[in-house]
Amino acid sequence: MQTVSMNVNGEPKSGEVEDRTLLVEFLREQLRLTGTHVGCDTSQCGACVVHVNGVSVKSCTMLAVQADGGDVTTIEGLANNGELHPMQQAFKDNHGLQCGFCTPGMVMSAIDIVNRNGSDVDEATVRKELEGNICRCTGYHNIVKAVHAGAKNMGG
Amino acid sequence: MYNFSYQKVSSVADAVDAIKKADDGKFVAGGQTMLPTMKHRLASPSDVIDLGGIDELKGISVDGDTVTIGAMTTHAEVAASSDVQGTIPALANLAGNIGDPAVRNRGTIGGSIANNDPAADYPAAVIGLGATIKTNKREISGDEFFTGMFETALEDDEVITAVLFPKAEASAYMKFENPASRYAIVGVFVAKSGDIVKVGVTGATACAHRGLRLEKALNGNFAAEAVDEVEIPVEKMNSDIHASAEYRAHLVKVMTKRAVEACS
Ligand SMILES: Cc1cc2nc3c(=O)[nH]c(=O)nc-3n(C[C@H](O)[C@H](O)[C@H](O)COP(=O)(O)OP(=O)(O)OC[C@H]3O[C@@H](n4cnc5c(N)ncnc54)[C@H](O)[C@@H]3O)c2cc1C
Ligand code: FES
Ligand code: FES
Secondary structure: OEEEEEEEOOEEEEEEEOOOOEHHHHHHHHOOOOOOOOOOOOOOOOOOEEEEOOEEEEHHHOEHHHHOOOEEEOHHHOOEOOEOOHHHHHHHHOOOOOOOOOHHHHHHHHHHHHHHHOOOOOHHHHHHHOOOOOOOOOOOHHHHHHHHHHHHHHHO | OOOOEEEEOOOHHHHHHHHHHOOOEEEEOOOOOHHHHHHOOOOOOOEEEEHHHOHHHOOEEEEOOEEEEEOOOEHHHHHHOHHHHHHOHHHHHHHHOOOOHHHHHHOEHHHHHHHOOOOOOHHHHHHHHOOEEEEOOOEEEHHHHEEEOOEEOOOOOOOEEEEEEEOOOEEEEEEEEOOOOOOEEEEEEEEEEOOEEEEEEEOOOOOOEEOHHHHHHHHHOOOHHHHOOOOOOHHHOOOOOOOOHHHHHHHHHHHHHHHHHHHO
16 A cells, blocks of 8 residues: 555645555545546546646556656546636537536546647647547537637637 | 556666566556556566656757657657657657557657557657667667567666667658557658668567568669569568458558658
8 A cells, every 4th residue: 555645636635545546546436536437447538537747648547656746637626616617618518518428538638639739729630639538429520619619718 | 457566766776676676577657558458467567666757767868860768758748849850850740649649648668669569659760760779788779679579679677768769861650540549550660861761660560670672672762663563571461350461561562652752
């Protein structure tokens, strides 16, 4: 067992984990932040994407101990005083989800795409960079639309 | 995943010490191959030694015509590096097309090369550019490093510290990617400096190799047509659900032609 401490959504958190505990297990099972989903557990689907030290990672493919001392942002950390993050709002406005299972990972990846490519990111780049996020429902068109709208809104 | 004992070290010397003390130790870099492999129970090390805290393994530098990339440098860092883009743009492009953004944020060049997946991208560049792999013990030439499927010249307690890429006058990497994983079904890296052409091929056979027949044809005539008459030995090609051996042999030529065209 090891003790891990990290900032999660701006608050210091710590806990006792097995060496093999995945970051996603720590977030969901110990911190009860169940917005981060596990779709495949084999690094393919992106439902588990969170930000660690400012960049997107698949939290099913990182150990909790590897995030020790880091800054983690999950889907729960985006809204501000009950107001949705512009990217969350854009998914809502553009019907960018159906069942919603992939959505937390999509939103976290979308914000990472905007952080890297700027708020005028083009459609081809959005489609290419959503490569690691799989959606079983929407057919992606409205997700791409939502990412675009969210990118514009994030630009202010 | 079976349990193991995890340890983070802060120097190469400590990493080597830790692996020597372990029963059945393994290094972990980005974990993008290691963790899935352990979940599948294809690997069950007693000790996992994390190289992520070793500063001396990180970073990119250019010295004359050589780009040195530390083993723990991520694919995302290589793709975004103005040094790499300015010296060997094909290498930055290659890194930016590995997997997806989240994989690129964790996966490292050292891990990719040490793992030597038959469909990995970096090995084609290591061979095509004639790179040198630096370890805590020695320097190994790209041609001698990849020895078989998931097999390399590395010893158990040997750590890759950096990869040294010589600049080429022109180079390009073309991959025919698996539409689901983005791994290379076939990938070809072509590099030209003066009259010398080198070709690194990945995805096609048990591990990345030099395309000697292609080099021979291109050395005399650096043009896509020169590839037409080259015979690719079908019996050496991989065959799986993604592509037959015949199809891969065909793709080797098509990707080479595209890479040659992209060089000029
Ligand atoms: C969804 C997905 C898609 C992918 N798509 C692609 C793709 O398109 N193309 C591609 O090339 N790859 C792809 N990969 C693989 C990815 O590039 C991995 O990051 C890479 O193969 C392994 O790098 P790592 O840093 O994660 O290494 P790890 O998984 O941590 O380690 C891999 C192996 O290398 C050893 N090792 C690591 N570092 C060193 C070192 N410095 N010295 C000695 N041994 C070391 C470890 O002990 C282990 O055996 C994909 C992976 C995923 C999950
Ligand atoms: S649950 Fe992590 S990628 Fe699918
Ligand atoms: S909305 Fe159902 S998986 Fe994407």
